[in-house]
Amino acid sequence: MTTDLFLSNVGFFVMGLMALAGALIAVSQQNLLRAALGLILAFLGVAGIYFMLEAEFVGVVQILIYVGAISVLILFAVMLTRGLMRGAGSGHNSQWIGAAFVSLLLFLILSAVALFAHWNVTATKVTTDLVPKIGVDLLTTYLLPFEAISLLLLAALVGAIVIARE
Amino acid sequence: MVPLSFYLLLAAALFCIGLFGALGRRNAIAILIGIELMLNAVNINLVAFWRYIVPANPQMALAGQIFALFVITLAAAEAAIGLALVIAIYRSRDTVNVEDVNLMKW
Numbered sequence: 374m375t376t377d378l379f380l381s382n383v384g385f386f387v388m389g390l391m392a393l394a395g396a397l398i399a400v401s402q403q404n405l406l407r408a409a410l411g412l413i414l415a416f417l418g419v420a421g422i423y424f425m426l427e428a429e430f431v432g433v434v435q436i437l438i439y440v441g442a443i444s445v446l447i448l449f450a451v452m453l454t455r456g457l458m459r460g461a462g463s464g465h466n467s468q469w470i471g472a473a474f475v476s477l478l479l480f481l482i483l484s485a486v487a488l489f490a491h492w493n494v495t496a497t498k499v500t501t502d503l504v505p506k507i508g509v510d511l512l513t514t515y516l517l518p519f520e521a522i523s524l525l526l527l528a529a530l531v532g533a534i535v536i537a538r539e
Numbered sequence: 540m541v542p543l544s545f546y547l548l549l550a551a552a553l554f555c556i557g558l559f560g561a562l563g564r565r566n567a568i569a570i571l572i573g574i575e576l577m578l579n580a581v582n583i584n585l586v587a588f589w590r591y592i593v594p595a596n597p598q599m600a601l602a603g604q605i606f607a608l609f610v611i612t613l614a615a616a617e618a619a620i621g622l623a624l625v626i627a628i629y630r631s632r633d634t635v636n637v638e639d640v641n642l643m644k645w
Binding site: 382385389392393396397399400405408409412415416419422423425426427428430431434435438439442443446447449450451453454464465466467468469471472473475476477479480483484486487488492493494495503506507510511514515518522525526529530532533534536537539 | 541542543544545546547548549551552553554555556557558559560562563564565566568569571572573575576579582583586587589590591592593598599600601604605607608609611612613614615616617618619620622623624625626627629630635637638
């Protein structure tokens with residue numbers, strides 16, 4: 374029991390640290406390839422957090438889509454625009470001090486809400502047989518968003534090809 | 540079990556790091572990287588609330604996970620379109636520096 378508690382806490386801290394380290398690398402590196410690799414580290418950390426939260430299906434989808442598709446897309450765009458060969462100096466624009474101030478302020482507000490609000494945490498739920506339930510829910514309760522998002526993916530597919538062609 | 544506020548803190552930190560990346564970077568692709576970080580932070584919040592709080596309506600028992608799945612799908616579509624736009628701008632202006640792309644077509 375105690376080893377179980379310890380292991381679940383260690384997992385959260387390791388994965389959380391990985392996500393935060395990857396995010397910091399992604400926003401601070403001027404070399405875009407390093408930023409993209411930091412982003413991949415952040416995505417893997419977030420997938421680990423999903424596994425800690427017992428949402429395994431979302432974790433696997435995160436790895437498949439974010440690490441497998443979106444990161445590769447970003448790397449393609451970096452290579453095609455040769456962003457890493459241009460621009461001497463830092464990667465920040467002229468308003469980065471204001472941006473840092475605003476993000477810090479927002480972090481203070483959000484952490485105050487997270488720590489001092491009274492969340493009605495209910496008892497631990499039964500988390501068995503989730504993937505069949507997700508499948509059933511997608512086709513019954515959430516049928517309309519499901520169909521709408523397939524239409525949206527079609528539009529995004531065609532739109533991306535039309536925008537990026539010669 | 541880790542308390543809920545730890546997950547919310549982690550999501551807030553990720554969101555603010557992504558916000559700094561989206562507001563304070565020069566390269567358009569770096570801005571898109573910041574946006575992806577913000578969407579991931581939101582997803583952590585959704586799944587954490589799904590795990591720790593059971594909704595009153597039993598039909599919505601999996602709403603947090605389904606919402607997170609839709610956000611992941613939308614992020615993929617938006618990244619594809621955004622990067623196509625960056626490539627198109629690079630082809631016509633030969634730069635991806637957002638400070639240089641400040642004139643509409645004349």
